[in-house]
Amino acid sequence: MIDIVHRVGIRAPVSAVYAALSxxxxxxxxxxxxxxxSSEPGGTIALDFLLPSGERIGGMKMEVLKLDPDREVxxxxxxxxxxxxxxxxxxxxxxxxxxxxxxxxxLNWREAVEFTGHCSTKWATFLLSLKELVETGKGRPxxxxxxxxDWH
Amino acid sequence: MIDIVHRVGIRAPVSAVYAALSxxxxxxxxxxxxxxxSSEPGGTIALDFLLPSGERIGGMKMEVLKLDPDREVxxxxxxxxxxxxxxxxxxxxxxxxxxxxxxxxxLNWREAVEFTGHCSTKWATFLLSLKELVETGKGRPxxxxxxxxDWH
Numbered sequence: 132m133i134d135i136v137h138r139v140g141i142r143a144p145v146s147a148v149y150a151a152l153s154x155x156x157x158x159x160x161x162x163x164x165x166x167x168x169s170s171e172p173g174g175t176i177a178l179d180f181l182l183p184s185g186e187r188i189g190g191m192k193m194e195v196l197k198l199d200p201d202r203e204v205x206x207x208x209x210x211x212x213x214x215x216x217x218x219x220x221x222x223x224x225x226x227x228x229x230x231x232x233x234x235x236x237x238l239n240w241r242e243a244v245e246f247t248g249h250c251s252t253k254w255a256t257f258l259l260s261l262k263e264l265v266e267t268g269k270g271r272p273x274x275x276x277x278x279x280x281d282w283h
Numbered sequence: 284m285i286d287i288v289h290r291v292g293i294r295a296p297v298s299a300v301y302a303a304l305s306x307x308x309x310x311x312x313x314x315x316x317x318x319x320x321s322s323e324p325g326g327t328i329a330l331d332f333l334l335p336s337g338e339r340i341g342g343m344k345m346e347v348l349k350l351d352p353d354r355e356v357x358x359x360x361x362x363x364x365x366x367x368x369x370x371x372x373x374x375x376x377x378x379x380x381x382x383x384x385x386x387x388x389x390l391n392w393r394e395a396v397e398f399t400g401h402c403s404t405k406w407a408t409f410l411l412s413l414k415e416l417v418e419t420g421k422g423r424p425x426x427x428x429x430x431x432x433d434w435h
Binding site: 235 | 290431
């Protein structure tokens, strides 16, 4: 099994970071504006990714596995790119000297393929979008996300 | 063994991307301005990372293991953070429809620790600095790199 890992430090209270991860409105403000569904444990959040032109380029559905206030958010991907099915994303939160530390994992990829590298880089840009959102009030959710190459 | 992987697509000829990876001047324009040494195979490149204030926060020395023009650059880290010793960075280049595709790996970490996540996110920002450098002529090498948290 292969994991993507990232770590960012956000200059904000852990409660603000948790709110951006544990609600549909929060996710829509840093990952993709086209987010809908239920963010309660057991609920499903649907995400769609569009080009600025409005063309849909992909999406996924994820089950909310765990919400541990101010500590952890965990999702399992149920629909989406084949490589993502049954993988999990986990955000572990802690506080350190004025920062909220986010240790992120996109866990249990069956194998490392070229798409894994793309998703890893893309996750970094979305985690920095989360940081920007919580620190400044404005993130860079799709379709305004950072373009990293031919695969968007 | 744990690997960090990333993938970016750069709108430029592969020769321009290769030049930025295979020379000290290139590395200094996207990774850290404080780069020196020999970029020939078998040579050693020394990198230092400073804060904008000039304070040194770290560095490493890497051996150039492989230079395969327009195809691959591979380094092995010989000095630096303990977790980096004997790990390798590899940049595999290919061309696709007007893009140079960079498949990057920072390979052979002994274990996944919190620092792995930090380095993964940081690598993403430096690969996007490489993309910016080659596409626009201006990268974001240290000390002007993107700050991602308390660990810089």
